[in-house]
Amino acid sequence: MSENQINLYMLLRQALAAQIDLGMGEMVIGSSKTDLSPSKLLSAIQTRKISAAEAIAGDSSTPQGMQATIEMTIEPAYDSLESHNAAICTCQLCPLGKTRNKFVYGVGNPNAEVMFVGEGPGAEEDRRGEPFVGRAGQLLDKILAAMQLDRSKVYIANVVKCRPPNNRDPQPEEMNQCMPYLREQIRIIKPKMICALGRIAAQALLNTTTPLGRLRGTWHQFESIPLLVTYHPAALLRFPQYKKDTWADMQIIMARMSNNS
Ligand code: SF4
Numbered sequence: 001m002s003e004n005q006i007n008l009y010m011l012l013r014q015a016l017a018a019q020i021d022l023g024m025g026e027m028v029i030g031s032s033k034t035d036l037s038p039s040k041l042l043s044a045i046q047t048r049k050i051s052a053a054e055a056i057a058g059d060s061s062t063p064q065g066m067q068a069t070i071e072m073t074i075e076p077a078y079d080s081l082e083s084h085n086a087a088i089c090t091c092q093l094c095p096l097g098k099t100r101n102k103f104v105y106g107v108g109n110p111n112a113e114v115m116f117v118g119e120g121p122g123a124e125e126d127r128r129g130e131p132f133v134g135r136a137g138q139l140l141d142k143i144l145a146a147m148q149l150d151r152s153k154v155y156i157a158n159v160v161k162c163r164p165p166n167n168r169d170p171q172p173e174e175m176n177q178c179m180p181y182l183r184e185q186i187r188i189i190k191p192k193m194i195c196a197l198g199r200i201a202a203q204a205l206l207n208t209t210t211p212l213g214r215l216r217g218t219w220h221q222f223e224s225i226p227l228l229v230t231y232h233p234a235a236l237l238r239f240p241q242y243k244k245d246t247w248a249d250m251q252i253i254m255a256r257m258s259n260n261s
Pocket of ligand 1: 091092093094095096097098160161162174177178
């Protein structure tokens, strides 16, 4: 896609997301209604090329002139993590784009069975452009090693790709803007399970305000993919007493991996 197409796609996606936030459940595309639930919308967009004019104006009442003026098609589906990364790495959709040092896309195996998702890059990640490379990342590496895994076998990403200044929590609007990127990563990787690291990632992925303590210990679903919640490694550095619970969570994941093999 050209840069113009990408920018238009982003604008359209924001407009559609706003409609969904406002409670719209379906929209008219062409002569048929399209369910706006995330999975159905993604499926609709993947299987059909929808002209920008159609997406904006709706049905066949779209003026011919407008159709001619905006001859863009929405093609959000990328065939590889590399092409997706290349398309979005200069993103400035939210204020975090202005303050980041490096865009932090993700790292690991594009065919990973398990995907770990944190909330956002910290200072070291922002400096190096790779997720989980600071002290918390080193602890995550140890956890993976205890599971007989490493970064070449899993995929690691964050909800937001740019560092929130002063390590503050990402704001809901920032996560909303960035979430489609994570959703696309997940669509490309097709992990068999997702592990949400920490409250913010878990609540963002599950669209809930339920406390982490009540989310742990049971499987949830993110767009039909089993999702387990555990503590963020940074929390384990501050509260080592949670390591035992974290290991219990990892054993749940290992048991599922074993069942899948
Ligand atoms: S955090 Fe996400 S939405 Fe915001 S500028 Fe970075 S990539 Fe774009």
